[in-house]
Amino acid sequence: MTPDITIVGQGICGSLLSWALIQLGVSVRVYDTGSHLSATAAASGIINPITGKRYVKSWMVDDLIPVAERTYAAIGQTLATQVYTPLPIYKLLASVREQNDWSARTTDTAYRQYLSDTTLHRLSPEWMIDDFGAFAIQGGGIVHTPSFLARYRDYLREKGILCEEPLTQGQALTHKGRIIFCDGYRSAREGLFTTLPWQIVKGEYLLIRMKEFYDDRIVGGDTTISPAGQPGLWYAGATYQWHYETVAPTAQYRDEVIESLHKMLRLPFEVVHHGAGIRPSTRYRRPFIGFHPQHPHIGIFNGMGTKGMSLAPYWSERFAEHIVSGAPLSDEVDVARQLLVNPA
Ligand SMILES: Cc1cc2nc3c(=O)[nH]c(=O)nc-3n(C[C@H](O)[C@H](O)[C@H](O)COP(=O)(O)OP(=O)(O)OC[C@H]3O[C@@H](n4cnc5c(N)ncnc54)[C@H](O)[C@@H]3O)c2cc1C
Numbered sequence: 001m002t003p004d005i006t007i008v009g010q011g012i013c014g015s016l017l018s019w020a021l022i023q024l025g026v027s028v029r030v031y032d033t034g035s036h037l038s039a040t041a042a043a044s045g046i047i048n049p050i051t052g053k054r055y056v057k058s059w060m061v062d063d064l065i066p067v068a069e070r071t072y073a074a075i076g077q078t079l080a081t082q083v084y085t086p087l088p089i090y091k092l093l094a095s096v097r098e099q100n101d102w103s104a105r106t107t108d109t110a111y112r113q114y115l116s117d118t119t120l121h122r123l124s125p126e127w128m129i130d131d132f133g134a135f136a137i138q139g140g141g142i143v144h145t146p147s148f149l150a151r152y153r154d155y156l157r158e159k160g161i162l163c164e165e166p167l168t169q170g171q172a173l174t175h176k177g178r179i180i181f182c183d184g185y186r187s188a189r190e191g192l193f194t195t196l197p198w199q200i201v202k203g204e205y206l207l208i209r210m211k212e213f214y215d216d217r218i219v220g221g222d223t224t225i226s227p228a229g230q231p232g233l234w235y236a237g238a239t240y241q242w243h244y245e246t247v248a249p250t251a252q253y254r255d256e257v258i259e260s261l262h263k264m265l266r267l268p269f270e271v272v273h274h275g276a277g278i279r280p281s282t283r284y285r286r287p288f289i290g291f292h293p294q295h296p297h298i299g300i301f302n303g304m305g306t307k308g309m310s311l312a313p314y315w316s317e318r319f320a321e322h323i324v325s326g327a328p329l330s331d332e333v334d335v336a337r338q339l340l341v342n343p344a
Contacts, residue, residue, distance in 0.1 A: 003029040005323065006179040008167045011040035012145075012308045013301045013316070014182035015152045018161075019075060020320035030156050031167040037247060038149070039184050040308060042205065042277025044226045044235040045143035046218055047310045048089055049114045055091075055105045057114070059285065064310045065139055071313035072143060079151045086141035090123060092221035092264065093132040102135050114139045127213060127267050134219070142218065142226055143309045169193075172298050178291075178323075180299040185278040192292050193300050195342040196335065197283035201306075202244045204253040205237030207273035208261070223260035233272070236261055249276040281305035289319050290335040300335055 005021055007014045010032035018028045047068060049061045058064075072084035093099050099120065106115045120133040156162035169191030172179045181187050188198035209232050218226040228235040239253045254274050261269065280302050282288060288303035301319055304311045321327040331337055 003027045003161070003177065005029075006031065006167070006175065006177060007182055008032075008172075008179065009182035009184060010149070010153060010156070010162075011038045011182065011184055012043075012143075012312045013184075013304060015040075015149070016071065016312045016316040017180065017182055017301050017319060018156070019071070019152075020316040021323065024320050024324045026320070026324060027161075029161050029163060031163045031165060032153070033166050034153075034164060037184075037278065039277040039279055040145050041149060042203065042238070042275050043143075043145050043308065044205065044224065044228075044238070045145040045148075045309055046089075046140065046224065046226055047084075047143065047307075048137065048140045048218075048220075050089075050091075050105075050111070050137050055102055057111065058307060058310065060314070061139075061310065062113075064314045067314040067317060068310050071317075075148075075152070079148075079155055081147060081151050082144065083148045084141055084143050086139075087216065087218055087227075088117075089137040089140045089218045089220060090121060090134040091137065092123070092128070092130055092134045092219065093120075094221075095132060099132055106135075123219070125266075127265065128219070128221075129264055129266060140218070144229060145309075147229065169298070173295065175297070178297045178299065180301055182301045184302065185280045187288075187300060187302050188280060192295060192298060193288065193302075193335070193339075196288055196303070196338050197342060198303070199242070199281045199283045199305075201279045201281045202241040202247065202276060203238035203279055204241070204249050204257065204274065204276045205235060205239075206254065206257050206261075206271050207275075208234050208236050208269040209272050210234055210265075210267050210269040213267060219264070221260075221264035223257055223264065225261075225264070234269075238277075247276060247278060249274045279305055287311055287315055287333050288335045288338065289315060289333040290322075290329050293336045293339055 004026045005028050007030045021028050076083040106118045117136040123130045187193045226235045237257050282303040291299040322329050
């Protein structure tokens, strides 16, 4: 039987879109090769409401986080595993100026739910270099990406709706029924959507082993350190590479992460893994969602950039509602508008 919707890719986008459609009673089939080049598999999984050097709220974060928390809790219940853990994020400050910028931000009522803790924290001086202190961000947390991907894959397999083989955009042209590409950076390289304003960014990260470090928080400084699913195991990174010659990890960026770690940590650490992934980012930092104007049975759900964990839950719900009941898609994300400006 032809499913109502075929989804290509089981990263965070394909997983959450299939989930949202299943909740609305749509029959789906998901194609995924299980490639090691999934961005989701390389991600630390952090949801951080306040980002950048100026400590600003991420786009739409007040809407995104409640949907993300609800969605990951519901999926976790179905999979009998914890998909998301709320965690405080401690940001190390590097100067008096940064202290002042943060302090000014805490007085802004629009930031109260994320910066309600106005204490300038000193993290352990034996472990960390925190001469200017650190501040805490609430409302964020971590998606346990490796276990989530594996458990959700099992769930699709048990339902008999997973095809562990590739499906290309060339094949999609003659495919029966609607098909949505959630294939990460591949859509920027081949097929109907290459003319969209992509900005592909490679990231490299390390898994490190450290004794005695906090297991209840994310710490951001020259790089970011977050719990990696086992006591003593930490994710460190990731880098941002706009130009790269290989999708594989490189010694240059391994050294860059190690150097950043030495600027933050006094504790010794051992590198146990070095990995890389390709972020499907977009020039205007908005996702690409919707159906192709000339091939209306072919769609895309992509372009989540550096924030797939917070964007995908909210936008998969909106896209599923659009598919099922024709609810309009926001102009900011609608790919049909983008393709008019950037035709093939
Ligand atoms: C190093 C790194 C760290 C990151 N850290 C974070 C973070 O902390 N927080 C955050 O929110 N975001 C983070 N991101 C970004 C986040 O990972 C992405 O936004 C998100 O994972 C993109 O998901 P996706 O489903 O679009 O693509 P992917 O995860 O790449 O999934 C695409 C899937 O499609 C499959 N596929 C491709 N082509 C085909 C085909 N023809 N047929 C069948 N299957 C196919 C692939 O095998 C893959 O499984 C990070 C990214 C990287 C690289």
